[in-house]
Amino acid sequence: MAREVAFTIFDVVGVEDLSTLPRFESHNRETYEAVLETARKIADDYFAPHNRKGDLNEPRLVNGVVELIPEVSEAMDAYREAGFFAAHHDEEDGGLALPWAVAQGASAFFQSANIATAGYPFLTVGAANLIKAHASPEQQAHWLPSMLEGRFFGTMCLSEPHAGSGLADIRTTAIPIPDQPGRYKLRGQKMWISAGDHELSDNIVHLVLARIEGAPAGTKGISIFIVPKRRTDAAGQVGPSNDVRLVSLNHKMGYRGTTNTILAFGEDDSCEGELIGEAGQGLAYMFHMMNEARIGVGLSSACLGLAGYAESLRYAGERPQGRHADERDPTSKPVMIIEHADVRRMLMVQKALCEPALSLCFYAARL
Amino acid sequence: MAREVAFTIFDVVGVEDLSTLPRFESHNRETYEAVLETARKIADDYFAPHNRKGDLNEPRLVNGVVELIPEVSEAMDAYREAGFFAAHHDEEDGGLALPWAVAQGASAFFQSANIATAGYPFLTVGAANLIKAHASPEQQAHWLPSMLEGRFFGTMCLSEPHAGSGLADIRTTAIPIPDQPGRYKLRGQKMWISAGDHELSDNIVHLVLARIEGAPAGTKGISIFIVPKRRTDAAGQVGPSNDVRLVSLNHKMGYRGTTNTILAFGEDDSCEGELIGEAGQGLAYMFHMMNEARIGVGLSSACLGLAGYAESLRYAGERPQGRHADERDPTSKPVMIIEHADVRRMLMVQKALCEPALSLCFYAARL
Structure with a gap:
């Protein structure tokens, strides 16, 4: 796996050429290799060992709280401490200023080792990227540092139970709060929300x-809208519940360790959110994250x-035999059995399907 | 499903033409339709309802006995009483003298409804066909009636734990019993034996x-060799254990309701078996059942x-939506969503893949 990632990142995609660009001038092949090696080690030590255990022990809802196996939290700590939540962000934002292709190379290790546990940072990174691209400077200053530190996690809430992915029919409503421009009361129900609830972070955005x-x-x-699970004060400190209730967990066939939720917003009429950018542009902004997620899911498939x-x-x-x-x-x-010609042929088919898929993802990530 | 089976059996394969042959002269399209309708009804009433329950409740080994959900036994009773174990056998053997293609048409209903429960008669029918083709008249007289009545079930024991499907390396030995020509003491271990143990029948052949x-x-x-789970007397009555021990059940990803077993033969040196046909011809005889099973598994896939x-x-x-x-x-x-062109396209792809596969199986069964 390490061999395939290094080969595609360096020899196929030639990512070290990027160091000629000013943003990456502090990097070179050695620093990239060090990042990938760190990712490999954390993936091996903290993600892979509980892959099967996580599949056998789906998240459970106990007294309103989602219970995960403790290894998920330990993996998140290791991921957080190594700085991967902010890997591709600028250094002044607390990031490592890595090329996206190298950050995706690191992701490849986490996703291969444990697609379910890797789901939590996957969604958080995507949500942070949307905020970075479309939210106001004030919103970025308020939310991004906590997300890039991995203290706050993120999600995307699109589908509703009655409409599936028919977004034209969503019914969740936002009512302006008087005298608080940009702030709204949210009310509605969302379904299929990955990582929609858990106790892995101080807050969920x-x-x-x-x-x-x-x-x-x-x-x-x-x-x-940005709708946190728990409200924050002006300094970003986490306060009381924001009336986002976990209705239930969905059971899944695939990576079962990533919670998949039905969420009710504003059942007590006290769920507040902040509009991102312009009203009516929600779909366009959403696709920033969703297109990234589509490519990311492609990378996940190659990694699996x-x-x-x-x-x-x-x-x-x-x-x-x-x-x-x-x-x-x-x-x-x-x-x-590797000595048998047809077994070799099947192994070559596996490699020939997956390695180019990985290359394609890294090539796209380098663009 | 009933429409697809009837269309392929009658309109594509033209099975009623077979009634011009002497063996099938008592049959016509109406009798074939009645058989298929009976199969559909039993499949709907006794096989389909516990499909999910069987998947959620894998067979368990409790005090040396395999526990299945009770619905499997009820389904076997309905299948047995309708005469499907002997459907394609001659009338003088207690069968319905149905063309194999029509018997396979009936199987299609059971396999679509519940592939796991259908596994038990699938193996029994195959084992009986091998005995009919290669065993001596005395062996046929002794074993076949009970199998065709569905009182005895059957299996095929090929693989061994150390060798997988490398049959050249099997180690199970047979030692001639003095003064009993054709009878041997068996000793060895077999793995991946489908339907290898259960309490669904009086005996397992x-x-x-x-x-x-x-x-x-x-x-x-x-x-x-024919090696029964329990010994039988000259009249075919079931007696004591034949020293065939269930070592353990294997867990499966696919149709989990069919037990998959590791069996130990002759641990107490008291497992007896009867040679079928000539010594050294085991592989050739085995392929009678295995080739039938291969085509049967193809039919199962089309049915799924x-x-x-x-x-x-x-x-x-x-x-x-x-x-x-x-x-x-x-x-x-x-x-x-059926109104959306791409959903229709996907439905057509499903139909276009499965229905011709079904036709191919019935065509082959008619030959």
């Missing part, structure tokens, strides 16, 4: 699609494929 | 690949695909 009272029907009436390849390769080297086609002596020792 | 003491190495030294198509079709007709591309009014009522 939900990005919520909603319709401002009186907005036109259809997608043109959609705006996007590579993880499967690594397991297949290991097993093929350990499992004895049968003999070479030209071995006529039935009393001879069986060979490892 | 294992067909076991083994090496007669002194046989040549490799596949030429393999013979096949059709079951998925039926579910997709139902859901697409019930789930509202979005509007037609030419509908400009966002306040208009959402349409069912």
